[in-house]
Amino acid sequence: MAKPKFAMYWAASCGGCEIAVLNIAEKILDVDANFDVVFWPVAMDAKYKDVEGMSDGEITLCLFNGGIRNDENERLAKLLRKKSAVLVAFGSCANEGCIPGLANLTSGKAVIETAFSTVSTDNPHNVRPAYDYPAAEGELHIPRMYETLKTLDQVVPVDYYMPGCPPESHQIATVIDLVIAALKGEAKLPPAGAVIGAGNSTVCDECSRKRSEKLIKEFRRTWQIPMDQQECLLEQGILCSGMATRSGCNARCPAANMPCIGCYGPAPDVVDQGARMMSAVSSVIDSKDPAEIERILDGIVDPAGTFYRFGLASSLLHRAKAQ
């Protein structure tokens, strides 16, 4: 009997998700033993037309990472949706937009301008990319960029969501084990639409730091104070997103004395992680004096980048108002 088919694709993403999959170490051999890897651009040579030639639902499991930034991303998302029995939004970009989604604070044009003109850009002739180029061999085209970065499920229906930037290796391994067991009829897959490879509460649940009632007089950045190893980071004035972030990572960042930045996305049943964080943080500011409150809030240097670092594209607003 032919092995079930496995595919993995990257759209607008950094490649970290691919590395996370490889980072499952010897477990990758189980993948190879149980699956026929048919399409994985980062790991093997494959052509889009090979996928197009497959019958619908032929790919058993497709891990799709990256957001939908351009028309090529969208085309592949639709193609892989059609050809895959189980499509997983894999990693923060596919789930909620992640860092590329922060571009939704501005326009596509401004993104191109910034990328091709900042001081760190080596662009002596001040060129800009052209979507179409008449080369000697014929007309060349590059994918057309969208104004708004979309998440995978804003484009196609998604079977499962696997959060994380990137998903933790132990969670990937668990999910792979589960899928293999399900294929053998030894386990049942969770109901469609479920979040897999993550916990059901928040990072605080996995964090061993000591917590008490919160009253914040000043927000500080990590380099501004020697951080206590035992006390809750938020209580020390460090903006830690653990309380608004889904569990599943074993609180790795707080364990390493760094604040949670929220990569596992919103907690179950939460619609907008950034809004949750903002309303929680504003609730515990310890002042009734408007001027002092302003001063305390000034300690949050980049609210959008802090609270919506991962979730802007999937937030209630999706983007800044279009020009």
Place this chain on the structure above:
Amino acid sequence: MSEKVGVYICHCGANIAGVVDVAALSHWAGELPDVAVARDYKFMCSSLGQELIEKDIQELGLTRVVVAACSPHLHEATFRNCCKRAGLNPYLFEMASIREQVSWVTANKTVALEKSKALISGAVHRVIHNQALEPIIVDINPNVLVVGGGITGIQAALEIADAGYHVYLVEREPSIGGHMAQFDKTFPTLDCSACILTPKMFSAGTHPNITLLTWSEVEKVDGYVGNFTVKVRQKARKVNTELCTGCGICEQKCPKKVIDTVFEAGMGLRKAVYTPFPQAVPKYPVMDVQNCTFFQKGTCKACEKFCPTGAIDFKQEDKVVSFDVGNIILATGWDLFDCRRIPQYGYGRLANVYNSLEFERLSNAAGPTGGKVILRDGVTVPQSVGIIHCVGSRDKNYNPYCSAICCMQSLKFAHLVKEKTGAQVYNFYIDIRTPLKAYDEFYQHILETDETRFVRGKVAEVTDAARLPGEEGKLIIQVEDTLIGKQRRIPVDMVILSAGLEPRHDAKEVAKLFGIGCSADQWFIERHPKLDPVATMTEGVFVAGVCQGPKDIPLSVTQGAAAAARVIGLVNRKQVSLEPVRASVNAEQCSGCRICNNQCPFNAISFLVDKGVSEINPALCQGCGTCVAACPAGAITGSHYTNAQILSQIEGILEVELGQREAVPA
């Protein structure tokens, strides 16, 4: 899940139908998904309108009801009851406000129709996610706390005690009686204030159902309607009340005299161990440790030496007592406007400028001058007296509100001055306000018989700088007489400032302590200014008297009695059903981050250390939603305000709104 929604659109006579095309709206609503029936009717709130809904629930088997009409504030309860009568859980009802939010705010019929559609669409989307809720039933502790022992608090306490329930009456000062005990006569009848008050004080002091806690303050209140736990600090009197007979020898023997700034309003002296006035209830004195020679210098103890029962106890400490009550009445009264804040009137600088309480003491037969109206030199009888109305009231620089009592108080002063001194009296007023029973008659009487001059105008200045002949040694009142259109300078010997009433300086803290609201002026906020004047938004906490807003003695007594009646009514029911709109924590999703722990204004949240989660006491919770918003994990849900309900309502509204505009660009 498929629901059968009934949508009912009220014309509210022409209130709504005059602007909103109710027929078109009803037709449109009938086409909405899940809507089984949509009707419009002249007055949905009428019994015929309600019967229409009840009939549909029963005959069409409606599972949800939306009424588009006035506001939930006005008629939500009406329609909830209507659903309940027809066998539908009242929380499966939703209201869309198309009067206050539509027809009353626009005359444009096109936008009115569109906005009505949006609000109804939101309500229909939301109501589908509404859940059936059952009221929470709790027992009521029959004991009552009354805070404030002025006439209002005394009245409330007596009403409740006479009805057979126990009252704890807490008073900050050494004696109950409040401001009324300081007054000379009361308007408009000119009864002696003490003569009508002291019998009530005595009754309160001896009533078997009243526990008097004077020289005491409430420190902490926990709980909810029917079940409050109260902590009261009894300040150390340094007098053992078990032994004290109130003979007054300690006060006689005490060598230290102090200016009495409270009861005598700074006009007289008291001792370091004292009862504020002879008819004080209770009769036990208190020791003013700050001024007691023994406490300050280590010797004296005259009071202890002479006390025949050994009741003086220098070592006595504050005592905190705790007790349970089911209801609370706040009757904390008022502070007098500090006339120093208007420096041009000279109070505190010019000796013979008095504020109203000082004059009350001056005129009071039991006061420091034995009721003689004389100047501060202690001998001179004034030949002319100016009474300035609205001092600190009806003035945007101080208080914008009318203090309600000053006109009548000033007329009373005018009469008393005339009666006692024969002096020429001038009243400087902006408007004379004498609206209640026998008030205007009193004013007319003063006008006709007392030869009092009335000058209509706001006084600019009271000065002792003489400019014209006849002004030397006088206080000159500079005023524009608006009735003759001239500036006038009127020399007088004495000026009485009819100072306004202000909320207690600590009203805000007291409001917070009892979980009620304060207006911008810091008067306590009643549940409804007309229809529920003594209840507050916190169930089981009532307000009465001036702490709710300026008012005179009859109204204060009325409110004290009204609050008592409300409390007695509640206590008689023995149980109370609480609105089931409460927050709850899903322990599975709570990770014990403790963000919510200090958010609850009702102290309903506790952290369970052993389980590492936070928990909400549903009886304490008032459903305000503060913790729901604060919870970063979405682990707290406010029933009747769930995410599903709110988000679907927004979607419903946007569906209509966005239908009018272009879709957002990709």
